[in-house]
Amino acid sequence: MVAIRTEGLTKVYKRKYLFRSKQTIALENLNLEIGEGSVFGLLGLNGSGKTTLLKLLVGLLFPTKGSAYIFGERVPNLFALSRIGYLPEFPCFLTYLTANEILHFYGKLYGFSLKERNKRVEMTLDLVELSENRNDRLADFSKGMLERIGMAQVLLHDPEVLLLDEPTSGLDPLGIRKMRQTILRLREEGKTILLSSHFVTEVEKVCDKAGILHMGRLKRVVELRGEEVNLEEIFAETVSKEM
Amino acid sequence: MALVKKIFAIGEYTVKENIRQKIFYTILLFGLVIIISSVLFTMLSGEETRVILDIGLGATEIFTLLNAIFAAVGLVLGEMENRSVSLILARPVRRFEYIWGRYIGILSISMVNIMLMSIGLLILLFVKGWTLDFRFFLAVFFIFFKVIIISALAILISLISTSPISSISATFFLWILGHVSDHLKYLNHVLVEKGIKITIFLKAIYYLLPNFQYFNIKDYIGYPGSLSGTAILWQVTYGLVYASVATWLSVLVFSRKEF
Numbered sequence: 001m002v003a004i005r006t007e008g009l010t011k012v013y014k015r016k017y018l019f020r021s022k023q024t025i026a027l028e029n030l031n032l033e034i035g036e037g038s039v040f041g042l043l044g045l046n047g048s049g050k051t052t053l054l055k056l057l058v059g060l061l062f063p064t065k066g067s068a069y070i071f072g073e074r075v076p077n078l079f080a081l082s083r084i085g086y087l088p089e090f091p092c093f094l095t096y097l098t099a100n101e102i103l104h105f106y107g108k109l110y111g112f113s114l115k116e117r118n119k120r121v122e123m124t125l126d127l128v129e130l131s132e133n134r135n136d137r138l139a140d141f142s143k144g145m146l147e148r149i150g151m152a153q154v155l156l157h158d159p160e161v162l163l164l165d166e167p168t169s170g171l172d173p174l175g176i177r178k179m180r181q182t183i184l185r186l187r188e189e190g191k192t193i194l195l196s197s198h199f200v201t202e203v204e205k206v207c208d209k210a211g212i213l214h215m216g217r218l219k220r221v222v223e224l225r226g227e228e229v230n231l232e233e234i235f236a237e238t239v240s241k242e243m
Numbered sequence: 244m245a246l247v248k249k250i251f252a253i254g255e256y257t258v259k260e261n262i263r264q265k266i267f268y269t270i271l272l273f274g275l276v277i278i279i280s281s282v283l284f285t286m287l288s289g290e291e292t293r294v295i296l297d298i299g300l301g302a303t304e305i306f307t308l309l310n311a312i313f314a315a316v317g318l319v320l321g322e323m324e325n326r327s328v329s330l331i332l333a334r335p336v337r338r339f340e341y342i343w344g345r346y347i348g349i350l351s352i353s354m355v356n357i358m359l360m361s362i363g364l365l366i367l368l369f370v371k372g373w374t375l376d377f378r379f380f381l382a383v384f385f386i387f388f389k390v391i392i393i394s395a396l397a398i399l400i401s402l403i404s405t406s407p408i409s410s411i412s413a414t415f416f417l418w419i420l421g422h423v424s425d426h427l428k429y430l431n432h433v434l435v436e437k438g439i440k441i442t443i444f445l446k447a448i449y450y451l452l453p454n455f456q457y458f459n460i461k462d463y464i465g466y467p468g469s470l471s472g473t474a475i476l477w478q479v480t481y482g483l484v485y486a487s488v489a490t491w492l493s494v495l496v497f498s499r500k501e502f
Contacts, residue, residue: 055329055501055502058329058332058333059332059333060329060332060333060501060502061501061502062501078335078337079335081333081334081335081336082334082335084333086329086330086333088326088329088330088333090326091330092325092326092327092329092330093327093330094256094260094322094327096259096260096263096264097256097259097260101259105252105255105256106330106334108248108249108252109249109252109253109331109334109335109336110334110335111245111248111249153330
C-alpha cells in the first residue's frame with residue numbers, strides 16, 4: 001500500500017515588498033510515491049525544497065498546485081494528521097512547561113484519556129531516556145534533550161507515518177547514533193518514514209530509498225537496499241550537473 | 244465533544260503559560276497596590292468610599308485589560324514567531340480550535356484577575372464602612388465585557404501585525420478610541436455645521452470601533468436610578484456580537500497563514 005503520495009505538488013512562495021513582488025519556486029511538480037513500511041530519505045542542498053515538502057504534508061503550508069495524500073486521504077486532513085508524527089528541523093517548545101506537561105498537552109489534542117496519556121507519556125519518556133527529567137522545565141533542557149523531547153512528541157501517539165526534518169542536525173555523535181538506532185527500530189516496527197537530511201552517510205545507513213531534490217525538483221530516486229551504490233557520488237553528480 | 248476537549252486543552256495551556264510569566268504577577272500586584280493606595284486619595288475628597296470605588300474599579304479595568312492585551316499579543320504572536328505553533332497545528336487540530344482555545348484561555352485568566360482585584364476592592368470598601376450596592380457586581384461584569392472585546396481584537400491585531408510592539412500599541416489605541424467613539428457623533432455635527440461633509444467616513448469609523456461607553460456601569464453606582472433590563476440585554480448582545488465577529492475574522496486570517 002502507498003503511504004505517501006504526491007501528484008504534481010508545487011509550492012511557490014510569493015513575497016510582497018510595497019510595489020514589488022517576488023516569486024520563488026520551492027517545489028515544482030513533485031510526483032512521489034512512498035510505500036508503507038519503507039524509509040525514504042530526501043537529500044538536497046539548502047533551499048532545495050525538503051522542508052517545504054514536509055510542511056505541505058502536515059498542512060503548515062498550502063500547495064500552489066497539485067495535491068498530497070497520506071494513506072489515500074488528501075492532506076491537510078484531520079484523519080491523516082492523526083496518523084502522522086512530525087519533527088521539525090528546529091523543534092520549538094513552550095519552555096515554561098515541563099517535559100511531562102508538554103506531552104500531556106499534546107496527548108490531549110489526540111483525545112487520549114488521562115489513563116491513556118499517563119501510560120503513553122511514561123512510555124515515550126522512557127524511550128527517549130528522559131524519565132528522570134519529566135518534571136524539569138524545558139527551559140532548562142540542553143539542545144540534545146530538546147531533540148529527544150522532539151522525538152518523544154513524534155512517538156507519543158504511535159503514528160504510522162513519521163516525517164522527520166533533519167533529525168540529526170545539531171546532535172553530538174552519540175545523539176546521532178541513538179537517533180539512527182531509533183529510526184532503524186521504527187523501520188523494523190513497520191513505520192513509514194520520510195526524512196530529510198544533509199548527511200548522505202546517514203541516509204545510506206537507514207533508508208531504503210533516497211530521493212535527490214534540487215531546486216525544487218525531484219532529480220533522481222536511488223534504491224539503497226540490495227544494491228551497492230555510492231550515494232555520495234550520485235548526489236554530487238546530480239546536483240553539480242545543474243549548477 | 245472532541246472539539247470542545249481540544250479547545251479547552253489549548254485554553255488550559257494558555258492559562259498555564261500566562262500564570263508562569265512574571266508579567267501576570269507584576270500587573271496583578273500593581274493593580275492591587277493602586278487599589279489599596281486609593282485610600283490616600285480619599286484625603287483629597289470628602290466622599291471616601293466614592294474615591295476608593297472609582298479608583299478601584301478603574302484600576303481593575305486597566306490592569307486586567309493590560310494583562311489581556313499582553314497575553315493575547317505575547318502568546319499568539321510569540322508562538323507564531325518562535326514557530327512552536329507548528330507542533331500544535333501538525334496534529335489533528337483545526338485552525339479555529341486553536342484560536343478559540345487561546346481566546347478562552349485569555350478570558351479565563353482575565354476572569355481570575357478581575358475576581359482577585361474585585362475581592363481586594365470589596366474588602367477595602369467594607370473596611371471603610373461602605374454599604375453594598377448591587378450595581379458594583381454589574382460594573383465588574385461589564386469590565387469583563389470590555390475584556391471580551393479587547394482580547395478578541397488583540398488576537399486579530401496580533402495575527403495581522405508583524406511585531407509585538409505594534410500589536411500592543413494598536414490594541415491600546417483601539418481601547419482608547421473605544422472610549423471616545425461617542426465623540427465622533429459630536430465631531431460630525433460640528434463638521435457638518437462648518438460645511439465639511441465626511442459623514443459617511445465618520446459613521447463608518449463610529450460603527451467599526453468598539454463602543455466601550457456602553458459598559459461603563461461604574462458611573463451609576465452610588466447614584467439614584469437604575470439600568471433597565473433591556474439596556475443590560477442590549478449591552479450584553481452588543482459585546483457578544485462584536486467579540487464573535489472579531490474572533491471570526493481572526494479565524495479567517497489564521498486559516499490562511501502558513502508556518
